[in-house]
Amino acid sequence: MSTDEHVAPADDAADAGSAVDDVADRDTSARSAWSVLRPLVLRLHFYAGVLVAPFLLIAATTGLLYAGSYQAEKLVYGHELRVEAGDTKLPLSRQIDAARKAHPEGTISAVRPSPDDTATTRVMLSGVKGVAEGHTRAVFVDPYTAKVRGALEQYGSTGALPLRTWIDEFHRDLHLGQSGRLYSELAASWLWVITGGGLLLWFARRRNKRSAAETAAPATGRRRTLGLHGGLGVWVAAGLFFLSATGLTWSTYAGANVTDLRSAVNQSTPAVASGLTGEHAGHGAMPGMDMGGSGGGGHKATDVGYDAVLKAARAKGLGDPVEIVPPSGPSAAYTVSQIQRSWPEKQDAVAVAPATGEVTDTVRFADYPLLAKLSRWGIDLHTGILFGIVSQLALAALALSLILLIVWGYRMWWQRGRAGAFGRPLPRGAWRQVPGYVLAPLAVGAAVVGYYLPLLGIPLAAFLAVDIAAGRIAARRG
Numbered sequence: 001m002s003t004d005e006h007v008a009p010a011d012d013a014a015d016a017g018s019a020v021d022d023v024a025d026r027d028t029s030a031r032s033a034w035s036v037l038r039p040l041v042l043r044l045h046f047y048a049g050v051l052v053a054p055f056l057l058i059a060a061t062t063g064l065l066y067a068g069s070y071q072a073e074k075l076v077y078g079h080e081l082r083v084e085a086g087d088t089k090l091p092l093s094r095q096i097d098a099a100r101k102a103h104p105e106g107t108i109s110a111v112r113p114s115p116d117d118t119a120t121t122r123v124m125l126s127g128v129k130g131v132a133e134g135h136t137r138a139v140f141v142d143p144y145t146a147k148v149r150g151a152l153e154q155y156g157s158t159g160a161l162p163l164r165t166w167i168d169e170f171h172r173d174l175h176l177g178q179s180g181r182l183y184s185e186l187a188a189s190w191l192w193v194i195t196g197g198g199l200l201l202w203f204a205r206r207r208n209k210r211s212a213a214e215t216a217a218p219a220t221g222r223r224r225t226l227g228l229h230g231g232l233g234v235w236v237a238a239g240l241f242f243l244s245a246t247g248l249t250w251s252t253y254a255g256a257n258v259t260d261l262r263s264a265v266n267q268s269t270p271a272v273a274s275g276l277t278g279e280h281a282g283h284g285a286m287p288g289m290d291m292g293g294s295g296g297g298g299h300k301a302t303d304v305g306y307d308a309v310l311k312a313a314r315a316k317g318l319g320d321p322v323e324i325v326p327p328s329g330p331s332a333a334y335t336v337s338q339i340q341r342s343w344p345e346k347q348d349a350v351a352v353a354p355a356t357g358e359v360t361d362t363v364r365f366a367d368y369p370l371l372a373k374l375s376r377w378g379i380d381l382h383t384g385i386l387f388g389i390v391s392q393l394a395l396a397a398l399a400l401s402l403i404l405l406i407v408w409g410y411r412m413w414w415q416r417g418r419a420g421a422f423g424r425p426l427p428r429g430a431w432r433q434v435p436g437y438v439l440a441p442l443a444v445g446a447a448v449v450g451y452y453l454p455l456l457g458i459p460l461a462a463f464l465a466v467d468i469a470a471g472r473i474a475a476r477r478g
Contacts, residue, residue, distance in 0.1 A: 036434050036435065036438070037434060037438070038201070038204060040434055041197050041200055041201060042197075042201060043467075044193070044197055044463075045194060045197035045198060045201060046413075047463045047467075048190050048193060048194045048197070048463075049194060049406075049409045049413075050410075050413060051459075051463075052186065052187070052190040052194065052459070053194075053406045053409060053410070055183050055184075055186050055187040055190075056187045056190070056191060056194075056402060056406060057402075057403065057406050058174070058183065058187070059171070059183075059184055059187040059188075060399045060400075060402040060403045060406070061399070061403065062167070062170050062171035062174075063171055063243075063395065063398075063399045064396055064399035064400060064403070065167050065170070065171070066164075066167050066168060066171045066383075066384070066395075067384055067392045067393075067395040067396040067399060068392070068396065069163060069164040069167045069168070070164065070384060070385075070389075070392060071389065071392070072163060072164075073160075073161055073163055073164045076161075076163055077152065077161050077163075079149060079150060080120065080140040080149050080150040080152060080161075081119065081120060081140070082118050082119065082120070083118055083119070083120055083142045083143070083144065083149070084118065085117040085118050085144075086143075086144030086145070087144070088144070089114060089143040089144060090143060090144065090145075090146050091307050092111070092113055092121070092306045092307050092310055093305055093306055093307050094146050095113075095121045095123070095141045095143055095146050096108070096111060096123055096141075096306060097146075098141055098146035098147070098148055099121075099123035099139040099141050099148060100123070102139065102148040102151075103123075103125060103137065103139050103148075103151055105125065105128050105129065105137075106125035106126055106127040106128035106131075106137065107125065107126055107127055108123060108124070108125060108126075108326055109124045109125065109126035109136055109325070109326075110124040110136070110323050110324065110325045110326075111123050111124070111306060111323070111324045111326075112124070112159070112321065112322070112323050112324075112339070113143070113310060113320070113321075113322065113324070114143040115320040115321035115322075116320065119143075120140040120141055120142060120143065120149055121140070121141045121142075121143050122138045122139070122140060122141075122154075122159065123138070123139045123141060124136040124137070124138050124139075124154060125137045125138075125139065131153055132153070132155075134155070135153050135154060135155045135165075136153070136154050136155075137151055137152070137153060137154070138151065138152055138153070138154040138159070138161070139151045140152070153165070155168070156168070157339065158341070158383070158385065171184070172184055178252070181251065181252050182252070182455065184247065184251065185247075185248070185251035185252055185253065185254060185255075185455045186455045186459070187247075188243070188244050188247035188248045188251060188254075189244075189248065189251075189254060189453045189455040189456035190455075190456060190459070191240055191241075191243065191244035191247075192240070192241050192244035192245065193456065195233070195237050195240045195241060195244070196241075198229075198230065198233045198237075199233070199234065199237055201230070202230040202231075202233065202234055205230065221415060222412055222415035222416060225408050225411050225412050225415060226412055228404075228408055229405060229408040229409055229412060232401055232404060232405060232408075233405055235401075236397075236398055236401040236402070236405075239394070239398045239401075240398070240402065242378075242381075242382075243382060243398065245378070246378040246379060246381070246382040247382065248453070249375055249378060249379065250379065253453075253454050253455065254452065254453045254454070254455070257452045257453075262371050262372070262375070265371070266369065267369040267370065267371035267372055268369070268372065269368065269369075269372040269375070269376070270363050270367070270368060270369075270372070271349075271363065272335055272337070272349040272350060272351045272361050272362070272363045273351055273360070273361040274327075274328070274332050274333045274334075274335050274351050274361075275331060275332060275333070276331050276332060276333050276353060276360065277331075302354065302355050303354045303355065304354060304355070304356065304357040306324060308357040309324060309334045309336060309352045309354075309357065310322070310324060310336065311357075312336075312350070312352045312357050312358070312359055313336035313350050313352065313359075315359075316348075316350050316359055316362060317348065318336055318337075318338055318348055318349075318350060319338070319346065320340075321338065321339050321340055321346075322336055322337065322338055322339065323336070323337050323339050324336050325337075327354050333351040333352055333353050333354065333360055333361075334351065334352040334353075334354055335349060335350070335351050335352075336349065336350050336351075336352060337349040338365075341376075341380040341385045341386065342380075342385055342386060342387065342388050343386055343387055345365055345376065345377070345380070345386075346365070347365035347368075347376065348362070348363065348364050348365055349362070349363045350362045350363075382395075446460060
């Protein structure tokens, strides 16, 4: 064997050793960086967990109720919602006339024809005395007999009836109006931060356990609670991130920023053009005028009526369920929109000229910009509509998991106390130990995120101010 052949294995061994050293150096560097950041992450997780968790607990509890509200609605309002299947459905105009005869109050704001063989038709009335602003009175009509089966207050694009409306508003704003929505936005703004911090702490703990070759001795006390809290948190983290992101999309302040961003990049949700021009303009019904099969009122000769409008929409491929909105003025068209938000989504829409029954504009869900589609899917999944009872069960499981995480988190705080010092806080000053080259970009990133998520940024600044002030007071006393 030549000398070269003897040298080669030594070189290989040196290269392997060098590679091992490089990996070790990188590992040591990562550990060193984490050892500096860990106290900061831990303290942020502690502050947010203690102070924001009550809002998260309310959101999770009310969200659990909302997850079950769809099935409860079907049971409570079964008489209004369902009928026995008949042979032939009556013309839509006759059903609307029956609804108006029983309930002449207000004006028709929309009509939802029976979407299947056992569903009633809904005629929605706006401007009804005693009905809350932004709500309508829904009159339920048997499509086979035109018999009115009842009338209930309705809210929102999903057609929520009183029970689900009450739960929805409880979850959204605690029945406190616009100011009450701040609680849910605060919860959504912090949920992803608390979840992300918890994940970092859990993975670091798992890594330390492996490197220390800990025994499999059964955990007890606070260590056991920590294991339950961390383990469940890892399993549901993706779902919690999703709830946070989708909850923010229609919140007051962060939601407005999301809408502005989508508009700036041309990703807004398109709307069908209901205004009429040229030969179609000026021939519709006046605002607030009810239209029956032939138009109604003094505009019978210039309005084709709901049946013809529905037929025109069907010809463009708009299958059930649909909602028909009458013209808002003499130069406006009917709009017919698909309202199915379960999978697959049906969100196509058309505008129909009242004088001719001609379709003047069409918008297809397939042509929506990507962010508009993602927003629609995200909201519908968040509200438990997209996959029906499957997503409702998943949301209920997520809500229960979040409740358990909060309870275990507070229990750990309790178990952490010593000599009667309930909830002994973590040592202060963690941020001062972070190197400037790491702290500076973190501060800039936090400022940018806080600007777009003000109910994250403002409390974060408050946490920091309180922490600094408390530290200075303690130092002076010392």
